[in-house]
Amino acid sequence: MSTLFAEPTRAGQAAGHGRRTDHPAVFLVPALAVLVVFFFVPTLFNFVYSFTDWSGFKSDINFAGFDNFSSLLGNGSLLNALKVTLIYATLVAVFQNLFGLMLALLLERDTWLNRTARVLFFIPVIMSALAVGYIFRAILKPDGSLNGILSFITGLDVSIAWLGSTTWTILVAALVHSWKWMGLSMLIYLAGLKTISEDVLEAARIDGSSWWQTFVQIRFPLLAPAVTFNVATALLGSMNGFDVVQALTEGGPGGTTELLNIFIFRTFGQGLFAQATTMSLILFLTVTLIAFPVVRYLRKREEVL
Amino acid sequence: MTAHTPTKPSVATRRRIKPGRVAHQLAVVAITALLLGVPFWLVVVTAGKNQAEALNPNLALPSQWQLLENFATVFSEGRMLAGFFGSLLIMVPSVVGVLILGSLAAWVLARRAERWMAVLYTLAISGVVLPPAVVTIVLLLRQLGLAGTVPGMVGVYMGMYLSTAIFLITGFVRTIPVELEEAARVDGAKPLRIFFTIILPLLVPVLATTTIMLCLYIWNDVFYALFVIGGRVDTLPLNLFQVASAGLYLNNWHLIFAFIILMSLPLLVTFIVAQRRIVSGITGGAVK
Numbered sequence: 001m002s003t004l005f006a007e008p009t010r011a012g013q014a015a016g017h018g019r020r021t022d023h024p025a026v027f028l029v030p031a032l033a034v035l036v037v038f039f040f041v042p043t044l045f046n047f048v049y050s051f052t053d054w055s056g057f058k059s060d061i062n063f064a065g066f067d068n069f070s071s072l073l074g075n076g077s078l079l080n081a082l083k084v085t086l087i088y089a090t091l092v093a094v095f096q097n098l099f100g101l102m103l104a105l106l107l108e109r110d111t112w113l114n115r116t117a118r119v120l121f122f123i124p125v126i127m128s129a130l131a132v133g134y135i136f137r138a139i140l141k142p143d144g145s146l147n148g149i150l151s152f153i154t155g156l157d158v159s160i161a162w163l164g165s166t167t168w169t170i171l172v173a174a175l176v177h178s179w180k181w182m183g184l185s186m187l188i189y190l191a192g193l194k195t196i197s198e199d200v201l202e203a204a205r206i207d208g209s210s211w212w213q214t215f216v217q218i219r220f221p222l223l224a225p226a227v228t229f230n231v232a233t234a235l236l237g238s239m240n241g242f243d244v245v246q247a248l249t250e251g252g253p254g255g256t257t258e259l260l261n262i263f264i265f266r267t268f269g270q271g272l273f274a275q276a277t278t279m280s281l282i283l284f285l286t287v288t289l290i291a292f293p294v295v296r297y298l299r300k301r302e303e304v305l
Numbered sequence: 306m307t308a309h310t311p312t313k314p315s316v317a318t319r320r321r322i323k324p325g326r327v328a329h330q331l332a333v334v335a336i337t338a339l340l341l342g343v344p345f346w347l348v349v350v351t352a353g354k355n356q357a358e359a360l361n362p363n364l365a366l367p368s369q370w371q372l373l374e375n376f377a378t379v380f381s382e383g384r385m386l387a388g389f390f391g392s393l394l395i396m397v398p399s400v401v402g403v404l405i406l407g408s409l410a411a412w413v414l415a416r417r418a419e420r421w422m423a424v425l426y427t428l429a430i431s432g433v434v435l436p437p438a439v440v441t442i443v444l445l446l447r448q449l450g451l452a453g454t455v456p457g458m459v460g461v462y463m464g465m466y467l468s469t470a471i472f473l474i475t476g477f478v479r480t481i482p483v484e485l486e487e488a489a490r491v492d493g494a495k496p497l498r499i500f501f502t503i504i505l506p507l508l509v510p511v512l513a514t515t516t517i518m519l520c521l522y523i524w525n526d527v528f529y530a531l532f533v534i535g536g537r538v539d540t541l542p543l544n545l546f547q548v549a550s551a552g553l554y555l556n557n558w559h560l561i562f563a564f565i566i567l568m569s570l571p572l573l574v575t576f577i578v579a580q581r582r583i584v585s586g587i588t589g590g591a592v593k
Contacts, residue, residue, distance in 0.1 A: 022486070023416040024496055028425065031410035031467055034402075038442065038464025039432055045441035054444075106333060113330055117337045119580055124341075126572045128525040128542050131565040134549050135344050138351070138362040138558055145347055145364050179340070184587070191588035240436050242528040243542075247549065261439075261528060268440060268532065277440045284436055291434035 043284065050278040056271025068278040078282060080255055081263045084170060085239060085286070088259060091174035092181075092238035097230050099178055100185020101223075105215075107186070108193055118190070121183040129180055133247025136176045137163065140248075163249050166256045173257050177244045181237065185230045192226030193219065239287055260286075352376075352562040359559035375563035383548045383564050387539040389571070394455055395540060396523045399462040403519060404512055406463070407470030412504055414471065415478035426475065432468030437461070439532050446533065453537035461533055462523050470515050477511035478504070514586045524572060541568040 053064040072078040103121055107114040124132060139145045140162035150158040162172050196219055204214045242261040245251065251258035251266065258266075260283045268276040343364070351362040353372040379385065414426045442461055443452060451457030481504070489499050527542035535543060545564055552561040576583060 020417070022490060022496060022499075023413045025413060025417075027409045027413045027496070027500075031406040031429070031471065032425070034406060034460065034463050035429060035432070035467055037445075038460045039437060039468075040428075042438040042442040042445050042464075043435070045444060046438040049441055049444065106329075106336065111330075113333055117333055118584075119577075120337060120341050122576070122584070123345075123573065126521060126525075126576050127569050128527070128545065128565075130525075130527050130542055130545055130549075131569065134545075134561055134565065135348055137553075138562075139344060139347060141361070143361055145343060145362065148363060149343070187584060187588050236434060243525075264440065265528070265531065268443075273440060273444075277438075280436075280438055280440045284438065287434060287436050 046277060046281045046284060049274060050281045052274050054274040054277065056273060064274070068274050072275060072278060077255075077258075077263060078279070081258055081260045081279065082282065082286065084256065084258055085241075085260045085283075088170055088174055088177075088241060088245075088257075089235050089238040091171060092177050092241075093231050093234040095175055095178035096181050096185050096234040097227065099182035100230060101189050103182060103186040104189035104193060108190065118183075118186065121186055123183070124180045125183040127180070129177075129243035130247045132176065132180045133244045136179075137248050140172065164253055166254050169249060169253060170257050173245050173248055174238070176248060177238060177241060178234075180244060181234065185234070188226050188230050189223065192223045196222050236287070236291070239283070239290070348562045348565060351558050352566050354559050356557060356559060359562075360556050362558045362562075372563070375559050376567060379548060379560050379564040379567065382560075383544045384539050385541070385544065385564070385567055388541040388544040388568075391455075391539040391543075392524055392541045395458050395462070395534075395538075396520060399459045399466070399523055400516055400519045402459065402463050403466050403470045404515060407467050407515070408474050408505065408508055408512065409500065410467075411471045411474035412478055412500055415475045416483065426471075430468050430472040430475075432465060433472050437465050437529070439529060442529075443532050453534055455534070455538060458530065458533045458538070461529060462519075462526075465529070466519050466522065469518065473515055474508060474511050477508060481507050510586070513582065517583055517586050521572075544568075 049061075050068055051064060051066070052061050053067070054061045069078070107118050107121075141147075142159045142161045142164070144162075146162065147158045147160055150160075163169050165172075200218060200222075201214060204218055209217070240261060241259050242265065245257050245259055246262055246265070249257045251262045260279055264276045264279045264283070267279070347362060347364055349372075350364065350366055351359050352375055353370045354367040355369070355371055358367055410429065414422060414429065446452040446454075446457045446461075449457070451460065485507070486499050486503055489503055494502070525542060527540075527546055530540055530543050531546070534540070545561075545568055548564050549561050552558065
């Protein structure tokens with residue numbers, strides 16, 4: 001039956017008829033209109049208003065050349081925010097995947113206990129990232145619970161300022177971000193592990209392969225699609241990060257955790273709209289540069305489907 | 306059911322090394338308690354304390370529980386009811402709009418193979434990776450007279466997430482045989498009718514995945530909301546931001562955590578009720 005109908009369709013498509021009226025391009029208009037107005041036009045504006053003196057202090061907007069870029073470069077905030085964002089994104093991509101994979105391996109077997117733990121580890125994912133930031137801000141205070149637990153275990157009086165280090169706080173922030181999202185990575189890895197054929201694993205077992213050997217040489221390579229998806233989403237999520245770090249440190253201490261988005265939010269609040277726009281353009285360009293390989297991958301994945 | 310047969314050998318081998326399994330289970334309990342138990346416990350006990358006891362949040366039980374009083378305080382002071390309905394008023398139209406416009410476009414993009422359609426598709430999904438221009442969106446909304454309004458926020462979210470929806474749905478439509486549409490077409494059905502009666506019902510799995518993802522993002526978003534509707538419209542995350550900004554200054558940790566518990570409840574209850582569907586929806590969309 002279906003093949004009978006398939007033939008005329010293919011022919012119609014080849015001739016260029018049929019498909020066009022069957023799937024009218026008009027159906028694209030509403031979605032494209034929304035995309036143009038609320039996505040593409042603001043993005044184009046980004047390229048325009050970065051070169052103006054638009055601010056909250058005066059009503060007229062004038063062309064200002066590269067003034068915003070040179071002042072942001074001059075006071076070091078551009079390179080700082082860029083550096084912080086890239087370090088943060090890299091750390092999150094590593095830790096979120098590491099934690100997610102470790103949880104997936106830990107909770108792989110379908111027992112009642114593991115299923116319950118999986119559900120629990122997904123709770124942070126559905127929570128507000130802002131709320132997660134505030135919770136850890138309390139836990140990581142010098143006289144907070146983490147130091148309390150460490151003091152209890154070591155018997156010493158531990159009072160580390162986890163959120164007060166100009167070097168290590170960004171690592172702590174990345175760990176909190178990873179804590180929030182590790183449940184999602186875990187789910188993706190669990191789904192990936194399920195797709196691996198039991199025959200392959202059985203063959204490895206018969207050959208005397210240890211758990212670790214099987215994992216490194218067979219299971220991890222076969223997890224490639226899950227790894228790519230998780231790394232891509234973790235990178236994108238952390239480059240656009242704001243909530244966790246804003247709640248945790250507000251960009252401090254000394255601007256060492258000031259992500260691009262936190263800078264944008266802060267300067268926008270100060271009425272320096274053109275500078276905020278310039279940073280927004282920097283974020284756009286950075287993501288574009290890094291995301292291109294990602295897009296290529298997504299397209300390839302599409303073709304496989 | 307079928308999953309049982311292949312796992313049997315491993316169950317048999319593990320049965321001999323039972324101590325290992327017990328240790329494994331203990332590890333699961335310990336890791337879960339440490340990574341999740343501690344933070345959640347801290348939230349609950351602190352939310353039950355008075356201001357003096359919560360000054361320095363710790364894991365000790367409150368000397369006297371006043372959880373309900375704190376809930377009542379943040380409920381009125383944090384304008385939770387307004388925040389809840391504000392969040393709902395923004396999330397529902399955004400998600401419904403994205404699903405309808407997105408699947409309509411995705412159907413055409415998946416079925417037509419012309420060169421310019423491929424270009425349009427690339428443009429349409431570029432928002433999956435590209436970040437929205439959050440500052441100039443505000444400028445545009447002012448020019449449109451939509452700044453600080455619910456429709457403006459809905460438009461921004463739709464613009465942000467249509468790409469993700471089109472990407473996911475187009476991939477799914479390509480797996481649906483065209484022949485399914487042909488029978489109706491032979492009967493003389495118009496494209497719009499075919500879309501709503503044949504295509505849309507088949508899209509339910511991918512629409513479920515998209516809905517879950519968008520609800521998570523939009524319900525919890527505070528960054529874009531701060532720019533577009535901050536101070537004008539109440540949403541739960543915006544109100545948390547306000548409560549916390551004041552609360553950190555005044556050291557009102559008990560109120561911050563009480564707010565966090567209350568604002569997490571809607572999604573938490575939804576998740577627990579529809580847990581199986583949500584998990585399969587998310588993994589189904591990600592790893593095909």
